[in-house]
Amino acid sequence: MADQDVVIIGAGVIGLVSALELKRRGRSVLLVDRQRPGSGASMGNAGTIADFAVAPIGSPALLKQLPEILLQQDGPFSIRSGALMSLMPWLGQFVWQSLGSNARKNMQAIAALTLDAGSRWQALATSINADHLLHSKGCIYVYESKASFLLAKQDLARRAALGVPMQWLSPADLAVLEPHWPQVEGGGVLFPAAQSVLDPGKLMQELTEAVVKEGVELMTAEVQEVSPQRGAVVLNLSSGKRLQAKQVVVAAGAHSKKFADQVGDAVPLDTERGYHLEYDGAEARVSRPVCSAADGFYCSPMLGRLRAAGTVELGGLAAPVSEARVASLSRRVAALFPDLQSPSRVWMGFRPSMPDSRPVISPSRLGRQVVYAFGHGHIGLTLAPVTATLVAACISGQSPALPIDAYRVDRF
Ligand SMILES: Cc1cc2nc3c(=O)[nH]c(=O)nc-3n(C[C@H](O)[C@H](O)[C@H](O)COP(=O)(O)OP(=O)(O)OC[C@H]3O[C@@H](n4cnc5c(N)ncnc54)[C@H](O)[C@@H]3O)c2cc1C
Structure with a gap:
């Protein structure tokens, strides 16, 4: 039995804005990051x-x-x-x-x-x-x-x-x-x-505050393994603890490849x-x-x-x-x-970075139990709001506002 509704791995700009969007659509969201939210590529960019x-x-x-x-x-x-x-x-x-x-x-x-x-x-x-x-x-x-x-x-x-x-x-x-x-x-x-x-760093800080204020739960932890099972996705943490979620969003930026591999999606990230x-x-x-x-x-x-x-x-x-x-x-x-x-x-x-400069915004090979949102290359800050909308559609199974075939994980 899953004890969490949606868990997002990675609190960069993609994870933060996706968390906000999902929460605003009525989902319970746990956002997990091994570092301070927004302290990766999302704070150091050209803005x-x-x-x-x-x-x-x-x-x-x-x-x-x-x-x-x-x-x-x-x-x-x-x-x-x-x-x-x-x-x-x-x-x-x-x-x-x-x-x-x-x-x-x-x-x-x-x-x-x-x-x-x-x-x-x-x-x-x-x-x-x-x-x-x-x-x-x-x-x-x-x-x-x-x-x-x-x-x-x-x-x-x-x-x-x-x-x-x-x-x-x-x-x-x-x-x-x-x-x-x-x-x-x-x-x-x-x-x-x-x-x-x-100030991208300050924007990440204000996004984090907004996310918490609107009811998203934050957890500092390193996810080691994503293991989809019947009825739940198990996340094994480096601390030895486990989380069980109904659905998981992989938004760990440049570190997302290993999670896609664990789910069985080979991705050239x-x-x-x-x-x-x-x-x-x-x-x-x-x-x-x-x-x-x-x-x-x-x-x-x-x-x-x-x-x-x-x-x-x-x-x-x-x-x-x-x-x-x-x-x-x-x-x-x-x-x-x-x-x-x-x-x-x-x-x-x-x-x-993906070789075709397109992000991966897509259900996994297992469907919407695991959804991907990574690979935004040079324009992740730019694309965070539209990505969040598409992630929410993938998670809920609703039709996305625009076709997502071009961003599918299995396009290679
Ligand atoms: C020099 C530079 C300039 C740029 N300029 C621009 C620009 O002007 N405009 C623009 O739109 N984009 C720009 N970008 C790109 C943009 O910054 C990135 O595309 C975007 O920040 C990616 O966001 P993200 O949330 O996917 O990744 P990140 O911000 O890297 O967040 C990923 C998060 O996942 C966490 N994580 C990773 N592994 C784990 C794990 N195992 N367990 C738990 N947490 C984990 C990390 O700690 C991190 O917080 C630039 C990038 C760089 C480097």
Whole structure:
């Protein structure tokens, strides 16, 4: 007999917002995390509610650069030396998903989730009194050279065709909008509808408080094993205790793969490690998140600090912070703002990444006894509200608000 109704493994942004949604639909929810809620990737990101981020990471353009990338340790997309062999299965899928027709399908599947992210977040933030953490000045991509701007226009045109609002910026427009950003020859693009979060860590804290206030139970514990049985799903904890739930949501971010394996779903989840550096008192350098497209990171204004966040390092969950990557990111920030020579703090976290850049939002092979919500890659903050709605539909067995075939766990 199950002693819990719904247990969610993982209190990142996906688990927290899903818990709130399920509770609001009348379910009893226990949210289990081995760490402080929201202290994983969900607090360290660039803070963009990226309704424009419909392009998958794997694309024909990236594929062309892959040999060069393999040799470059400090570029915006890199593979940690020594990790190549273990990454081969994921990389094989990634290469396949980067081919033209696959990349186009992936873009459509991502766009179906992202395009109303701003209004969903606005409604959620209002419902938990966190509007003060949302910033509505859009986001900017910057292209240094005319050639890179021209090349990017093809990708941007595909996004525009899917309904992403954007405005081209000449170097002069850019200088007006972001006067502290160094002069460029290329140009930029403003995504005017995009919102951003002024402090993702604080937002996670306020979400946690709201979740508790609305009656979700929180438990600090490490789940070791998910074992579906007749009538209940048994969760074995590292403490030796067991939980028995009617239904379980796996929302453990980059750590979700082992639980899917235990349920019998083989899923190609890996991690794209990302970094951030923060500079106290430097938030006025930009008025909104600005991404240097060539460098692959955002400079985002946050409460009391500037956060430079992004880049991709493939290298698994166990390896330590790469000091070389930190130094490289630090040099790139100093190239933009020469007085920002040393960061106030450094962070590295794990994006939960699927080779096709689509999340897994899906019942398991056993049906809705175990439901998955992981693999949101670069846009988990953006997608949390829509994911929560789809998770609630999967748990209840109701028709989801949009088709979820593209996010099924067995799509590979
Ligand atoms: C540098 C960087 C910049 C980013 N920028 C953006 C951005 O601008 N916009 C955007 O939308 N997204 C961005 N992202 C991506 C976004 O942060 C992630 O997609 C999102 O946070 C994933 O949320 P999650 O809840 O799935 O995972 P997490 O936040 O990692 O949460 C997973 C939770 O599961 C818990 N857990 C794991 N294993 C267990 C276990 N065995 N037992 C119990 N608990 C467990 C962990 O402790 C953790 O709290 C960025 C990511 C990075 C790294």
